[in-house]
Amino acid sequence: xxxxxxxxxxxxxxxxxxxxxxxxxxxxxxxxxxxxxxxxxxxxxxxxxxxxxxxxxxxxxxxxxxxxxxxxxxxxxxxxxxxxxxxxxxxxxxxxxxxxxxxxxxxxxxxxxxxxxxxxxxxxxxxxxxxxxxxxxxxxxxxxxxxxxxxxxxxxxxxxxxxxxxxxxxxxxxxxxxxxxxxxxxxxxxxxxxxxxxxxxxxxxxxxxxxxxxxxxxxxxxxxxxxxxxxxxxxxxxxxxxxxxxxxxxxxxxxxxxxxxxxxxxxxxxxxxxxxxxxxxxxxxxxxxxxxxxxxxxxxxxxxxxxxxxxxxxxxxxxxxxx
Amino acid sequence: xxxxxxxxxxxxxxxxxxxxxxxxxxxxxxxxxxxxxxxxxxxxxxxxxxxxxxxxxxxxxxxxxxxxxxxxxxxxxxxxxxxxxxxxxxxxxxxxxxxxxxxxxxxxxxxxxxxxxxxxxxxxxxxxxxxxxxxxxxxxxxxxxxxxxxxxxxxxxxxxxxxxxxxxxxxxxxxxxxxxxxxxxxxxxxxxxxxxxxxxxxxxxxxxxxxxxxxxxxxxxxxxxxxxxxxxxxxxxxxxxxxxxxxxxxxxxxxxxxxxxxxxxxxxxxxxxxxxxxxxxxxxxxxxxxxxxxxxxxxxxxxxxxxxxxxxxxxxxxxxxxxxxxxxx
Amino acid sequence: xxxxxxxxxxxxxxxxxxxxxxxxxxxxxxxxxxxxxxxxxxxxxxxxxxxxxxxxxxxxxxxxxxxxxxxxxxxxxxxxxxxxxxxxxxxxxxxxxxxxxxxxxxxxxxxxxxxxxxxxxxxxxxxxxxxxxxxxxxxxxxxxxxxxxxxxxxxxxxxxxxxxxxxxxxxxxxxxxxxxxxxxxxxxxxxxxxxxxxxxxxxxxxxxxxxxxxxxxxxxxxxxxxxxxxxxxxxxxxxxxxxxxxxxxxxxxxxxxxxxxxxxxxxxxxxxxxxxxxxxxxxxxxxxxxxxxxxxxxxxxxxxxxxxxxxxxxxxxxxx
Numbered sequence: 001x002x003x004x005x006x007x008x009x010x011x012x013x014x015x016x017x018x019x020x021x022x023x024x025x026x027x028x029x030x031x032x033x034x035x036x037x038x039x040x041x042x043x044x045x046x047x048x049x050x051x052x053x054x055x056x057x058x059x060x061x062x063x064x065x066x067x068x069x070x071x072x073x074x075x076x077x078x079x080x081x082x083x084x085x086x087x088x089x090x091x092x093x094x095x096x097x098x099x100x101x102x103x104x105x106x107x108x109x110x111x112x113x114x115x116x117x118x119x120x121x122x123x124x125x126x127x128x129x130x131x132x133x134x135x136x137x138x139x140x141x142x143x144x145x146x147x148x149x150x151x152x153x154x155x156x157x158x159x160x161x162x163x164x165x166x167x168x169x170x171x172x173x174x175x176x177x178x179x180x181x182x183x184x185x186x187x188x189x190x191x192x193x194x195x196x197x198x199x200x201x202x203x204x205x206x207x208x209x210x211x212x213x214x215x216x217x218x219x220x221x222x223x224x225x226x227x228x229x230x231x232x233x234x235x236x237x238x239x240x241x242x243x244x245x246x247x248x249x250x251x252x253x254x255x256x257x258x259x260x261x262x263x264x265x266x267x268x269x270x271x272x273x274x275x276x277x278x279x280x281x282x283x284x285x286x287x288x289x290x291x292x293x294x295x296x297x298x299x300x301x302x303x304x305x306x307x308x309x310x311x312x313x314x315x316x317x318x319x320x321x322x323x
Numbered sequence: 324x325x326x327x328x329x330x331x332x333x334x335x336x337x338x339x340x341x342x343x344x345x346x347x348x349x350x351x352x353x354x355x356x357x358x359x360x361x362x363x364x365x366x367x368x369x370x371x372x373x374x375x376x377x378x379x380x381x382x383x384x385x386x387x388x389x390x391x392x393x394x395x396x397x398x399x400x401x402x403x404x405x406x407x408x409x410x411x412x413x414x415x416x417x418x419x420x421x422x423x424x425x426x427x428x429x430x431x432x433x434x435x436x437x438x439x440x441x442x443x444x445x446x447x448x449x450x451x452x453x454x455x456x457x458x459x460x461x462x463x464x465x466x467x468x469x470x471x472x473x474x475x476x477x478x479x480x481x482x483x484x485x486x487x488x489x490x491x492x493x494x495x496x497x498x499x500x501x502x503x504x505x506x507x508x509x510x511x512x513x514x515x516x517x518x519x520x521x522x523x524x525x526x527x528x529x530x531x532x533x534x535x536x537x538x539x540x541x542x543x544x545x546x547x548x549x550x551x552x553x554x555x556x557x558x559x560x561x562x563x564x565x566x567x568x569x570x571x572x573x574x575x576x577x578x579x580x581x582x583x584x585x586x587x588x589x590x591x592x593x594x595x596x597x598x599x600x601x602x603x604x605x606x607x608x609x610x611x612x613x614x615x616x617x618x619x620x621x622x623x624x625x626x627x628x629x630x631x632x633x634x635x636x637x638x639x640x641x642x643x644x645x646x647x648x649x650x651x652x
Numbered sequence: 653x654x655x656x657x658x659x660x661x662x663x664x665x666x667x668x669x670x671x672x673x674x675x676x677x678x679x680x681x682x683x684x685x686x687x688x689x690x691x692x693x694x695x696x697x698x699x700x701x702x703x704x705x706x707x708x709x710x711x712x713x714x715x716x717x718x719x720x721x722x723x724x725x726x727x728x729x730x731x732x733x734x735x736x737x738x739x740x741x742x743x744x745x746x747x748x749x750x751x752x753x754x755x756x757x758x759x760x761x762x763x764x765x766x767x768x769x770x771x772x773x774x775x776x777x778x779x780x781x782x783x784x785x786x787x788x789x790x791x792x793x794x795x796x797x798x799x800x801x802x803x804x805x806x807x808x809x810x811x812x813x814x815x816x817x818x819x820x821x822x823x824x825x826x827x828x829x830x831x832x833x834x835x836x837x838x839x840x841x842x843x844x845x846x847x848x849x850x851x852x853x854x855x856x857x858x859x860x861x862x863x864x865x866x867x868x869x870x871x872x873x874x875x876x877x878x879x880x881x882x883x884x885x886x887x888x889x890x891x892x893x894x895x896x897x898x899x900x901x902x903x904x905x906x907x908x909x910x911x912x913x914x915x916x917x918x919x920x921x922x923x924x925x926x927x928x929x930x931x932x933x934x935x936x937x938x939x940x941x942x943x944x945x946x947x948x949x950x951x952x953x954x955x956x957x958x959x960x961x962x963x964x965x966x967x968x969x970x971x972x
Contacts (some may be wrong), residue, residue: 028531031530034530041526044519114959117959118956121952123952124948125949127390127948128945128946128948128952129945130361130945136361136363141575151555223519226519227548228550228572231518231544233362236515236517240780244781253777254774278524278527278531281510284513285795285796287513289785289788289789289791291788292781292782292785293781293785296767296781299778300767303771304771360945386943387938389944390944395887395895396944402700402701403697403939404938406691407688418798420889421887421889423888424888482796482893484891489796
C-alpha cells in the first residue's frame with residue numbers, strides 16, 4: 001500500500017497561501033462562525049468523497065453520484081413526509097444509494113464495461129426515472145424532526161460536522177487497517193497481481209460502488225435536511241465537485257494510492273475558495289475561472305513537487321521540512 | 324362598374340372569413356416548450372396549459388422540454404417540431420437571440436409562434452406575465468420600504484446569463500439611479516439553480532458585508548435558500564429578503580417573519596393564457612387593439628410592442644402574510 | 653503489435669456492424685412512431701443538429717484512442733464562440749474573428765496537452781480543471797452578455813443550405829474524412845494507436861509520445877473551437893454558457909462507436925455511426941413527443957446495451 005503524504009502537504013501549502021492572502025485583505029474571514037459554516041457546507045461533499053476515494057483507489061470512477069444524491073434526497077424527503085421514523089428515513093436513503101451502487105458495481109465487475117461508461121449511462125437513466133416517478137415535483141413542508149438532523153447542533157458543533165468527522169474517522173480506519181481496505185490499494189495498483197494474491201477482484205469492485213452509493217445516501221443527512229425544500233433535480237455537477245476533491249486530495253486517478261484525509265483537504269479547498277472569493281470582493285463574473293485556476297495550481301504544484309522541478313527552491317525546502 | 328367592385332369585395336370578405344372559420348374550428352397541435360422540465364414552476368404552467376386545452380377541446384397539447392435549461396436543447400426541440408408540422412410552437416426561451424433563427428424558420432413554414440415567461444426575438448405574440456419594469460420596481464419598492472433608501476443590499480440571481488433576471492436587475496438599477504441615488508448594491512452572486520450554492524452565497528454575503536441590510540433573491544431556488552440562511556444566522560428582521568418564488572415554497576418564511584413580501588405572478592394562469600393565445604393566433608383574431616377571451620381569466624387586450632404583439636397577464640402579484648395561504652402552487 | 657501493422661479495428665469492424673444494425677432497427681422503429689420521421693429533409697435536419705457534437709467527437713476519438721479524455725471541449729466551444737463574438741463586436745472582420753475563435757480553441761487544447769505531457773498531470777484532472785477555467789473565462793470576458801448581429805454570409809455557415817444539404821454537413825464530412833484517413837493511413841495515426849495500446853512500449857519504439865499527445869489535444873481543442881463558431885452561426889448569437897454538458901454527448905458518441913475508454917481502439921466510422929444513432933433516436937422520440945426524461949432513460953439504456961454487446965463480441969473473438 002503506497003500513500004503519498006506529499007500531496008496532502010502540497011494542498012496545505014496552497015491553503016496556507018490562500019489563508020495568508022485572506023489574513024491580509026479580509027481578516028474578517030477568520031471567525032468561529034465562518035469556520036463552522038464552511039465545515040457544514042463541505043460536510044456532504046466530504047462524506048461522498050470518502051466513497052469516491054474508495055472507488056478511485058480501485059482505478060474506477062463513479063460519475064452517477066449527482067443523480068444518486070437526487071434519488072436519495074427524494075426518497076428521504078418523501079418518506080420523512082409520509083411519517084416514517086427518522087432513523088428509518090435515512091436507512092431508506094442509504095439503501096437506495098447502495099442499491100443503485102450495486103447496479104453500477106455489477107455492470108462494472110461482471111459485464112466488464114468501463115465504469116465511466118456504466119455510470120454515464122446510469123446517470124441519465126436515474127435522472128429520467130426520478131422525473132418519471134415524481135413528476136418533477138419538489139417536496140415542501142418537511143417535518144421539523146427531519147430538518148433538525150441537518151440544522152441542529154450537538155455539544156456545540158453542528159450535526160453535519162459530527163457526521164463528517166465520524167465518517168472520516170471510520171473511513172480512514174477501514175481503508176488503512178482492515179483487510180478489505182488494503183485490498184482496494186492492491187486491486188487498484190495491479191488487479192492481476194491482486195487476483196493471484198487471493199483477492200476476489202470482482203467482489204471488490206462491487207463493494208466500492210455499493211459503498212459509494214450508500215455514502216451518498218448517508219450524505220443526505222447533511223444535505224437534504226438543511227434546506228426547506230427537497231428538489232428532485234438536485235445535485236447537478238455534484239460528481240465534478242466530489243471527483244475534484246478526491247483527485248486534488250492526492251488520490252491517484254489510476255488507482256492504488258490516496259487517503260481519506262487527503263480527500264477531506266480537497267473538499268476543503270473546493271469548499272473554501274467560493275467563500276474566500278466573496279470575502280475578497282472578487283466579481284462573480286470571474287469566480288468560476290479563478291476557482292478552476294486554484295484547482296489547477298494546487299494539482300500543478302504537487303506535480304512539480306513529484307517531478308523534482310522545485311528542487312532547491314524554497315517551496316521544496318518547505319515541503320521537505322514539514323515532512 | 325362600382326357595384327361589381329363592391330360585390331367582389333364582399334365576396335372576398337366572405338371567403339376570407341370562411342377560411343378563418345375553417346381554421347377556427349380546426350383541431351390544432353400546440354407544442355409547448357418550457358425552459359426545463361422537472362421543476363415546480365414549470366409544472367404549474369403545464370397544469371394551467373392542460374386546463375385551457377381541455378376547456379377548448381380542439382387543442383392537442385404536447386408539453387416537452389429539456390431536462391436542463393439549455394437553449395441548444397430547445398432549438399433541437401423547435402427544429403423537430405417544424406419537421407413534425409405542428410400548428411403552434413409555444414416556448415419560454417432560454418435565450419432570446421439564440422432561439423430566433425429556429426423560430427423564424429418555424430414561422431416561415433406557417434407555424435405560429437407564441438412566447439411566454441421569457442421572450443424571444445422572433446414570434447407572433449408574447450404572453451408577458453408582468454413587465455420587467457413592473458417586477459423590478461415592485462422588488463425595489465418592497466426593499467426600500469423595509470430597509471430604507473440607502474441599502475446596502477446584495478443580489479442573488481440564478482445564472483449571470485439569465486435574461487429575465489438580468490432585465491429585472493436592470494429595471495431595479497434604473498429606478499435606483501433615478502430615485503434612490505444613495506441606495507448601494509454591494510455585490511451580485513450567481514449560484515445557478517443550486518440550493519446549496521444559493522444558501523452558501525447568502526451566508527457568505529452576510530459575513531463578508533457585516534452591515535448588509537437586504538438581499539434580493541431572484542429565483543425560485545435562491546429565494547428560499549437566502550431566506551433560510553438569514554433565518555439560520557438569527558438575522559430574521561435584521562436582513563430583509565425580497566424576491567421571486569412560488570407561495571407554497573415561501574409560506575413558512577412569510578409566517579415566521581423572515582420574509583415580508585414575495586413577488587410573483589400566477590404561473591398556472593400564465594400557462595392557461597398562453598394556450599388561449601395560441602388558439603387566437605391560429606384563428607387569426609390576434610390584432611393590435613383586439614380583445615381576446617381567455618376562459619376564466621376574462622378578456623385581454625392585445626398590444627403592439629417592438630417585435631410584434633403582446634398580451635399582458637397583469638401586474639406582479641405580492642404575496643404576504645394576509646394572502647399566502649390561499650394559493651396552492 | 654508492431655507499428656507497421658494496421659489497427660485491428662479496421663480488420664474486424666464488428667462494433668460498426670452492430671451499430672449499423674442498431675441504426676436500421678432505430679430507423680424502422682422511429683418510422684412507425686412518427687410519419688414525419690422518414691424524409692430527406694428530416695434526415696438533413698438531424699445531421700445539422702449533431703454537427704457540433706460530431707466535430708468534438710472527431711477530436712475526442714483521437715484523444716480516447718490515446719487512452720486519454722478531454723472533458724473541457726464543451727467549455728472550449730463556449731470560449732471560442734465568445735472570443736469570436738467579442739472580437740467581432742469590437743470591430744474586427746467577421747472571418748478574422750472566426751479564425752481567431754478557432755485558434756482560441758486550438759490554444760486551449762495546446763494548453764491541455766502541455767499540462768498533460770510537461771507537468772505530467774493525468775488528462776482527466778487537467779481537463780476537469782480547464783473545464784472550469786475555460787468556461788469561467790468565457791463568462792468573465794463576456795460579462796454574461798451575448799454577442800449577436802452577425803452578417804448573413806457568416807450565419808450561412810450554420811443556417812444555410814446547399815440544395816437540401818445543410819452547409820455544415822460538408823465541413824463535418826470533409827473533416828471526418830481527413831481525420832479518418834490520418835488515423836488509418838498515416839504514421840501519425842499509427843503513433844496514436846501505439847500510445848493507446850502501451851505508452852511505455854511506444855516511447856521505447858521511438859514514438860515521440862509527448863509531441864503526438866500535444867498534437868492530439870490541440871486538434872481536439874481546434875475542432876471544439878470550430879464547433880463553437882458553427883454553433884454561433886447556427887443560433888446567431890454567442891453566449892458564455894453555450895455547449896454546457898456537450899462533452900458527455902461527444903464521449904457517448906465515441907464510446908458507442910466502439911472505442912475502448914482504456915485506449916488503443918476506436919475509429920472515425922464508428923464514432924460517426926454512434927453520433928448518428930443518438931441523433932436518430934433523439935429526433936425520432938422528439939417527433940413522437942416522448943418527454944425528455946423518458947428519452948434520457950432510453951438513450952442511457954442504448955449506451956449500456958451497445959457497450960455490453962461490444963464487450964461480448966470482443967470476448968468471443970478473443971476466445972477464438
